[in-house]
């Protein structure tokens with residue numbers, strides 16, 4: 500836990516060689532537009548950045564600056580607002596949206612980007628105010644930022660005895676989420692989870708398609724392109740990469756040897772008892788991580804039916820299939836809530852990796868913490884039940900249902916597993932044999948596991964595994 504109540508340099512990234520005070524103003528303008536879209540209009544951070552980068556082919560250095568600035572500002576927004584509020588007469592909540600976003604971006608640069616001189620952060624913010632028709636407010640922007648520069652290192656943070664507020668500001672996490680985590684896991688574990696979400700330079704995880712190339716071949720190819728590669732902590736088939744520039748430029752990616760997939764979620768593929776003759780139905784499959792994991796495990800044989808709700812989502816899976824070259828996956832645009840009679844009792848394995856509140860992936864997608872509301876958890880749990888009530892019928896008697904989410908909310912996880920056990924014709928299947936040593940836990944024997952984000956530095960993930968009971972003598976489900 501932090502030893503004092505003010506932000507000091509310890510949480511900051513190490514100073515690099517590049518000095519960013521010469522970054523073109525347009526890059527900061529793009530950052531401002533991105534922040535307005537994300538924080539004011541509720542758009543998704545990854546989509547906004549993706550579309551900006553498609554539209555403006557920035558040089559590698561500007562691209563890295565833009566990504567770091569926007570993602571960092573979103574990630575630390577609660578703390579930044581707390582600091583701004585201390586040095587502004589007008590609270591953040593009452594500022595004009597554009598001014599608020601200019602200040603957030605500038606304060607992030609002052610507090611977290613050692614490569615940006617404070618004077619550059621202030622001057623560029625004032626210029627942004629001028630170019631965005633806020634000339635009368637340039638004095639206000641300048642005044643707040645000069646105060647922040649002068650005093651922020653002495654800012655008193657909420658005291659540790661006010662646990663929720665303290666962790667909320669220190670780790671920029673909405674109070675309702677902090678409260679839930681403390682109730683579930685206690686103060687220390689909560690702090691470890693929150694710390695993990697704010698890891699600097701976390702890179703990404705790739706899963707090797709071992710039917711396409713060996714792990715050694717893949718590692719060598721990545722290293723030859725200057726990528727920093729580390730083996731996974733839970734599953735050896737996972738690689739963590741950093742310093743990779745643009746993913747699409749990597750030979751291993753272009754060749755289809757790897758798939759972007761967080762390490763914790765590999766547990767679904769590990770738990771699926773498939774072979775080259777299996778039939779799998781993946782009811783919520785986009786962008787295809789788990790389907791392609793199984794396609795690889797099945798050596799491109801057997802049949803995987805992969806569905807998702809919209810054309811765009813199905814096309815994401817298709818793009819990944821074209822790149823990886825698997826022909827054993829059939830795609831379908833389909834709403835998982837609608838029953839398809841022709842699929843009844845046809846699958847050896849049904850994967851129900853369902854839409855969820857996403858509280859486990861905040862480390863990769865920081866905007867989730869602002870978008871998700873407490874009420875959403877209830878609504879999502881209801882939707883998950885509806886989907887489960889439909890798709891369980893696709894599992895053959897004796898076949899496997901894998902229910903998973905990337906959240907850490909008991910209503911969507913443990914309670915949902917218990918609901919399946921009590922209401923559907925399934926019995927839990929022990930996960931003890933497939934849970935990696937680092938993730939061993941008591942619940943694995945009862946067929947479910949909650950992986951927390953601090954375990955291996957990846958996402959939070961939940962899996963529950965069930966076997967469908969054999970039909971009774973009357974041919975009906977033996978509840």
Ligand SMILES: C[S@@+](CC[C@H](N)C(=O)[O-])C[C@H]1O[C@@H](n2cnc3c(N)ncnc32)[C@H](O)[C@@H]1O
Pocket residue numbers: 782783784785786787788789790806807808809812833834835836852853854855905
């Ligand atoms: C957690 S993501 C799935 C990730 C995917 N299994 C993977 O490994 O790449 C949930 C997916 O469910 C889809 N979805 C949401 N509601 C759905 C529905 N009613 N029917 C089918 N898909 C749905 C979303 O579009 C989203 O792609």
